Amino acid sequence: xxxxLIIQLARFGDLIQTKRLLATLCARDxxxxxxxxxxxxxxxxRLVYPDVVIHPVTAHGTGLSNSExxxxxxxxxxxxxxxxxxxxxxxxxxxxxxxxxxxxAALFDPETVEGYGWNNGQEMIGLWPSxxxxxxxxxxxxINLVDFWAxxxxxxxxxxxxxxxxxxxxxGIGVVLAGRESRRSLPADILAKATATLGSSSKTDRIVxxxxxxxxxxxxAVIKELPKNLQEKTDNLAGKTDWTQLVEIVDSLDMxxxxxxxxxxxxxxxxxxxxxxFLSSAWCFETGPYGKGHTVYQAVTDCLPCLETKxxxxxxxxxxxxxxxxxxxxxxxxxxxxAPQGLIGFNSAFDRLGQIYSPFAGTDNDxxxxxxxxxFIRQFHADDGGEISDLERLxxxxxxxxxxxxxxxxxxxxFG
Amino acid sequence: xxxLRILVVLPFYGGSLPIGRYVTSALKEDGHLVEVFEAPEFxxxxxxxxxxxxxxxxxxxxxxxxxxxxxxxxLAKVETxxxxxxxxxxxxxLNHQALKRLKxxxxxxxxxxxxxxxxxxxxxxxxxxxxxxxxxxxGQIFDELNAVGQPNALYLPLAAQPxxxxxxxxxxxxxxxxxxxxxxxxxxxxxxxxxxxELVNHDFKIWGTEWEGDHVLEPLIQLKxxxxxxxxCVKIFNATKINLNLHSSIQADELVTYxxxxxxxxxxxxxxxxxxxxxxxxxxxxxxxENELATFSSMDELIEKxxxxxxxxxxxxxxxxxxxxxxxxxxxxxxxMRTLIEFTNERIDGWPKQRxxxxxxxxxxxxxxxxxxxxxxxxxxxPEDVSFEDxxxxxxxxxxxxxxxxxxxxxxxxxxxxxxxxM
Numbered sequence: 001x002x003x004x005l006i007i008q009l010a011r012f013g014d015l016i017q018t019k020r021l022l023a024t025l026c027a028r029d030x031x032x033x034x035x036x037x038x039x040x041x042x043x044x045x046r047l048v049y050p051d052v053v054i055h056p057v058t059a060h061g062t063g064l065s066n067s068e069x070x071x072x073x074x075x076x077x078x079x080x081x082x083x084x085x086x087x088x089x090x091x092x093x094x095x096x097x098x099x100x101x102x103x104x105a106a107l108f109d110p111e112t113v114e115g116y117g118w119n120n121g122q123e124m125i126g127l128w129p130s131x132x133x134x135x136x137x138x139x140x141x142x143i144n145l146v147d148f149w150a151x152x153x154x155x156x157x158x159x160x161x162x163x164x165x166x167x168x169x170x171x172g173i174g175v176v177l178a179g180r181e182s183r184r185s186l187p188a189d190i191l192a193k194a195t196a197t198l199g200s201s202s203k204t205d206r207i208v209x210x211x212x213x214x215x216x217x218x219x220x221a222v223i224k225e226l227p228k229n230l231q232e233k234t235d236n237l238a239g240k241t242d243w244t245q246l247v248e249i250v251d252s253l254d255m256x257x258x259x260x261x262x263x264x265x266x267x268x269x270x271x272x273x274x275x276x277x278f279l280s281s282a283w284c285f286e287t288g289p290y291g292k293g294h295t296v297y298q299a300v301t302d303c304l305p306c307l308e309t310k311x312x313x314x315x316x317x318x319x320x321x322x323x324x325x326x327x328x329x330x331x332x333x334x335x336x337x338x339a340p341q342g343l344i345g346f347n348s349a350f351d352r353l354g355q356i357y358s359p360f361a362g363t364d365n366d367x368x369x370x371x372x373x374x375x376f377i378r379q380f381h382a383d384d385g386g387e388i389s390d391l392e393r394l395x396x397x398x399x400x401x402x403x404x405x406x407x408x409x410x411x412x413x414x415f416g
Numbered sequence: 417x418x419x420l421r422i423l424v425v426l427p428f429y430g431g432s433l434p435i436g437r438y439v440t441s442a443l444k445e446d447g448h449l450v451e452v453f454e455a456p457e458f459x460x461x462x463x464x465x466x467x468x469x470x471x472x473x474x475x476x477x478x479x480x481x482x483x484x485x486x487x488x489x490x491l492a493k494v495e496t497x498x499x500x501x502x503x504x505x506x507x508x509x510l511n512h513q514a515l516k517r518l519k520x521x522x523x524x525x526x527x528x529x530x531x532x533x534x535x536x537x538x539x540x541x542x543x544x545x546x547x548x549x550x551x552x553x554x555g556q557i558f559d560e561l562n563a564v565g566q567p568n569a570l571y572l573p574l575a576a577q578p579x580x581x582x583x584x585x586x587x588x589x590x591x592x593x594x595x596x597x598x599x600x601x602x603x604x605x606x607x608x609x610x611x612x613x614e615l616v617n618h619d620f621k622i623w624g625t626e627w628e629g630d631h632v633l634e635p636l637i638q639l640k641x642x643x644x645x646x647x648x649c650v651k652i653f654n655a656t657k658i659n660l661n662l663h664s665s666i667q668a669d670e671l672v673t674y675x676x677x678x679x680x681x682x683x684x685x686x687x688x689x690x691x692x693x694x695x696x697x698x699x700x701x702x703x704x705x706e707n708e709l710a711t712f713s714s715m716d717e718l719i720e721k722x723x724x725x726x727x728x729x730x731x732x733x734x735x736x737x738x739x740x741x742x743x744x745x746x747x748x749x750x751x752x753m754r755t756l757i758e759f760t761n762e763r764i765d766g767w768p769k770q771r772x773x774x775x776x777x778x779x780x781x782x783x784x785x786x787x788x789x790x791x792x793x794x795x796x797x798x799p800e801d802v803s804f805e806d807x808x809x810x811x812x813x814x815x816x817x818x819x820x821x822x823x824x825x826x827x828x829x830x831x832x833x834x835x836x837x838x839m
Contacts, residue, residue: 057827061835067780073828075782081820081827099830106818106826121812 002090005034007104007115009059009096012262015041016048016269017290020150020162020354021093026051027157036084036104039072044243048269055080059100081107093152097129114152127404128152131380134399139283139305141370143377146290147354154381159290159354164271166293168254172206173199174267176258177215177222177238183308183316184282185259188218190322192225194257197328198275199230206233208249210263213239260287268294275331279318281308284346285370290355294348295334297322300362301342318342336361353378417757419799419806420448420768423499425490427507428459432530434646435680435749436505438577439528442749445579447799449806451497451813453490455509462486480511487514494523497809500768501760504546506531515545524767526550526760530574532677533557535666540564548760552677554699568763572756573703574680575747576687580646583689583740584654594648595655596621598722601644602681606668609633611715612660618722623652653690657732658725660718661685661694671715672696678703683747686739691732693721703747708738773803788821804829 004025008018015037025033034053037045042056057080058064058072085107092108094101094115105118117124125133132148135141143151150156175195178185186194199207207230209219219236226234241249250256250263251270258264258274260282267274268289276296278284283305284296299318306312321327321343330338330345339345344362348355353374359367372389376399379386422443426436433456443450465478486509494502502518502525504510510518510525518525526548529539533553543549544565550572551557561569586594597619600612604627612622613632622636623644644652653659661681665673676698685692686709694700696713710725710732712718725732760767776789793802796810808829811822818826 059831061831069831070778070780070828071782073831074785074824077827078785078820078824081823085817085820099834100827103823103826103830106823107820109817120815 001030001032002028003032003034003087004028005036005055005084005087005089005092007036007092007094007096007101009036009038009057009098009100009104012041012044013260013265013287014096014145015045016262016265017146017287018095018149019048019269019290020146020156020159021095021152022049022052023162024150024153024156028155034084034087034089036080039076044247047243047247048266055084057081057104093149095149097125099123130401130404131399134401135373137398138373139286140366141373142283142286143353143374144285144290144355145287150354151377151381156381159350160292163268163291166268166271166273166291169252169272170254171252172204172208172233172254173202174208174210174250174253174256174258174263174272175222176256176261176263177209177211177218178259178261183280183312184278186277186279186319186322188221189225190319191257192222193328194277194322194331195222196226196230197331198255198257199233200227201332202254204233204254207235208253209234209236209238210241210246210249211238215239260284264289277322279322280304280312280316281306284357288346288355288357289348292348292350296346296348296357297327297331298344298346298357299342300344300364330361334360417761417768419802420500420757421451421497421806421809422448423451423453423490423494423497423502425453425502425504425508425510426455427505428455428462428509430507431680432506432528435528435530435574438575438580438749439503439505439753441577441579442753444797446750446753449798449809451493451499451809453493453508455486458482458486458489458509483509483511484513487511490514491517494518494521498771500524500771501526501757503528503756506536512542512545515542519545519547522769524548524760524764526756528572528756530680532675533560547764548756550756550759554676568759570756570759572752573678573699573747574683575749575752576680576683576743577749578687578744581650581653581684581687584650586651586655590651591655593655594651596657597726598658598660599623599652599656600660600662601649601652602662603664604628604630604633604641605664605666607665607671607673608662610668611662611671611718612636614715614719615660615722621652621656623649649684650688653685653688656690657729658722659685659690659692661692662718663695663697672713672718674698674713682709683743686736686743686747689736689740691725691736692739693718693725704739704742708735708742710735771805773805776802776804776807792821792825 006018006022008015022033025031032053034055035045035049036055036057038059039056040060042054045054057077064072089112092113094105094113097116101116102118102123105113105116110117110119115126115129128151195207209222211219216238219238223231223234223236250267250272253272255273255275256267259277264274264276268291274289274294276289278296279299284298288296299321301318303314304318321340324340326338326340330340334345339361344364345360346357347360349358350356351374372391373395375387376395424436424440427433440450440452462482465475465482468475490510491514502523504527506529525546527546528550530552533539533551543561548568548570549561549566550570552573554571558569598615599621601623603624609630616632620636621638622633623638625641625643627633627637627641663675663679672695674696678697678699682694693710693712696711710721712721777786793800798807798810808825811825
């Protein structure tokens with residue numbers, strides 16, 4: 001038996017987006033796959049990955065008093081670390097660029113760690129994440145995070161087999177009120193209009209508003225903006241669901257309206273159709289819903305995708321397409337002629353590397369470059385040659401560095 | 417004053433390298449948190465540039481570029497370790513640019529220049545860039561340092577490291593290999609070559625390098641003039657009845673030069689409890705009393721005293737014991753480092769800077785862990801009242817895979833930084 005460990009200490013959405021990597025490892029002969037996650041996500045991790053051994057540790061900083069944190073870190077985490085150390089892992093995939101991940105890697109032989117490692121007190125970054133940092137300067141042509149994490153394994157399973165094709169499940173519309181970054185979400189009035197439009201056109205019997213406790217008030221604001229007949233069909237469940245309930249609800253829906261959120265990825269995981277609104281720092285080619293049968297409405301102003309950490313100097317002009325009255329008609333018809341300025345409508349699809357999005361309305365000016373870039377990256381993993389593009393040299397010079405060439409040649413190599 | 421963070425910058429090679437290692441041990445022994453910049457690990461790459469067969473200007477450019485990378489590596493270490501003091505041994509690879517950067521950033525630097533200032537005159541270009549400049553000589557060097565802009569000069573003679581330079585029990589094989597009536601351990605400087613020709617009729621062994629080309633001495637040279645490790649030096653000192661200690665000189669016409677500084681061998685031999693005959697030096701009387709060392713001031717006197725002490729071995733034992741006692745009392749690297757630190761404290765305003773630190777055992781600390789943490793603190797050689805920050809660094813200094821407790825401590829530290837919490 002071979003044990004593999006994935007260390008995923010980030011948030012809800014990241015946990016779900018680790019699926020292709022997890023599934024790849026699970027598909028290997030005689031493999032036992034382990035997953036180390038923040039304690040707050042252990043229940044969800046067990047629900048979505050029942051075949052995986054979950055190792056919870058305290059990594060997130062929310063809601064702990066000083067003494068609780070000290071106890072969690074030194075007593076509970078120590079026990080968890082002892083357990084991890086006792087297992088003979090073939091490979092450890094340490095996925096997050098965080099001081100916590102680097103230090104957790106100190107438990108293991110650095111030769112067995114991919115991603116973010118620790119070698120005699122020195123933080124080390126592997127080749128694959130180093131390459132991703134280099135291409136982060138051209139985000140518009142980026143690859144999906146699910147595929148990036150799966151990229152640690154050259155034997156990654158086919159993208160089609162990751163999530164079920166999305167199909168309506170019969171129990172109404174779910175609406176996710178906000179993601180962690182409010183600038184990436186639609187304001188209540190716009191969200192309410194979109195909900196009303198889709199609720200009416202689909203003649204839905206039920207609308208559920210989803211989110212955390214802090215979004216309960218936003219839920220009320222959305223309900224207030226809905227037509228009377230829909231208000232009666234709407235439940236504001238923000239802050240009222242545990243992980244089990246959330247999974248059950250999302251798994252029952254006909255569609256989920258959402259910004260780029262963990263719940264969106266959960267829906268994709270369950271095969272529930274997503275209609276996603278991407279704006280601001282959210283860029284569907286990086287973190288769009290994974291699988292077939294999803295729709296993305298991507299804002300495409302020239303300033304996108306921006307950085308969450310940087311204030312917007314343009315009065316969030318990327319909201320314009322969603323605020324345009326034409327958007328409501330476009331939501332219903334999906335016709336290219338009805339698309340407002342500043343938006344592209346995408347259907348989720350696949351190529352040989354993984355998840356892509358094909359425009360059904362609006363013009364994606366980056367398609368050609370992106371296609372060539374994706375082929376360039378695919379060839380990094382595959383040994384079957386492939387298309388040679390006119391951008392080959394540009395990508396090679398941007399993505400491959402001297403030290404890759406001179407000191408390490410294997411994708412598993414690490415640099416510090 | 418202990419619990420300082422000190423970065424010791426070693427040279428690529430040379431006589432100050434082992435001294436840098438002794439200094440490191442002494443600082444750790446005194447409770448400081450010490451990090452070492454291992455310049456010797458870079459040297460083979462630097463040296464390989466000399467095999468390029470390129471133009472001299474290109475070679476110089478490459479060498480300077482390489483030295484810049486090494487200097488930048490020291491700076492990066494300073495940035496992460498945040499030392500209270502960067503202690504550089506003579507020839508430490510820090511270029512002007514790096515020293516200026518440290519000064520600009522308010523990082524206190526000290527140089528221990530354990531060389532003869534008259535021979536190694538490069539110090540003039542570097543001394544002004546250090547905050548403190550310690551030397552092994554007195555007198556004119558202080559005026560010269562002042563003249564080049566270095567007001568914080570300190571006389572800091574060499575010393576011994578008692579946990580290394582000590583009496584050792586030798587096996588019969590070792591005694592045979594390393595022992596003799598008379599021996600000398602050191603490099604073949606001109607004055608020594610001439611002087612030792614007069615001793616060839618004794619059971620005399622010469623150890624060390626740079627003795628090539630002398631047919632008279634050749635039969636006495638041990639291990640074909642190979643470099644002798646510091647560990648084997650201690651064995652030689654212990655195995656020899658009379659250890660000769662003739663300070664080096666590049667002059668061949670005056671064999672006993674009556675120079676000023678006292679070489680490290682004087683202190684190391686004494687610390688080993690080994691008997692030595694050492695040439696008189698102007699700074700020797702303040703280090704040892706007359707009855708603590710046997711000295712000579714001419715070749716005639718050396719030859720006479722070899723004869724005398726060969727016939728009176730019990731006197732050797734007494735002198736050796738007294739010299740050892742004196743070294744342990746006054747001439748250890750621990751004492752030298754205390755002197756340096758006190759001097760730095762006197763001369764540099766606001767040094768050491770107050771640093772935010774938190775206690776390991778705060779009120780929130782889980783009591784059931786106390787025993788394990790105290791054991792870890794002991795294993796790491798840290799003081800019992802070590803700050804949490806220093807404990808974290810000491811854990812980080814460990815090599816290889818870390819334990820569950822080590823990792824939990826590192827993880828907690830990182831978590832606190834991430835969420836801006838200090839207990």
